[in-house]
Amino acid sequence: MTDFVPAAAVADVPEEGTLAVEVDGVEIALVNSGGEIFAIHDECSHAQIPLSEGEVEDCEIECWLHGSMFDLRTGKPTGLPATEPVPVYPCKVEGDTVLVDVHHPLNTDTES
Numbered sequence: 001m002t003d004f005v006p007a008a009a010v011a012d013v014p015e016e017g018t019l020a021v022e023v024d025g026v027e028i029a030l031v032n033s034g035g036e037i038f039a040i041h042d043e044c045s046h047a048q049i050p051l052s053e054g055e056v057e058d059c060e061i062e063c064w065l066h067g068s069m070f071d072l073r074t075g076k077p078t079g080l081p082a083t084e085p086v087p088v089y090p091c092k093v094e095g096d097t098v099l100v101d102v103h104h105p106l107n108t109d110t111e112s
Ligand code: FES
Pocket: 044, 045, 046, 047, 048, 049, 063, 064, 065, 066, 067, 068, 080, 081, 082
């Protein structure tokens, strides 16, 4: 079972950029990389910094504070200093709308 809810308009998520939204009380960074949209919890696992303020490249997002990188598909850190994953959520596009399910993280070893 899924709980997809509308999160944003597709046009509002810039290419190789982010849009911070709140879905069912969860802060999310919607990220467009290579034309695909991902949903990742909007907080670095190293400290409480919004990942939506980071740089996006090749399906990864970089935290601006200390440079940790996270894979947008798995939430796993690909660059130190972060060592813990960040929750990533099912995300799909229907028409002009991005839908996200914040209740069923894709990486089940993390909490939403
Ligand atoms: S707060 Fe994100 S890398 Fe340190």
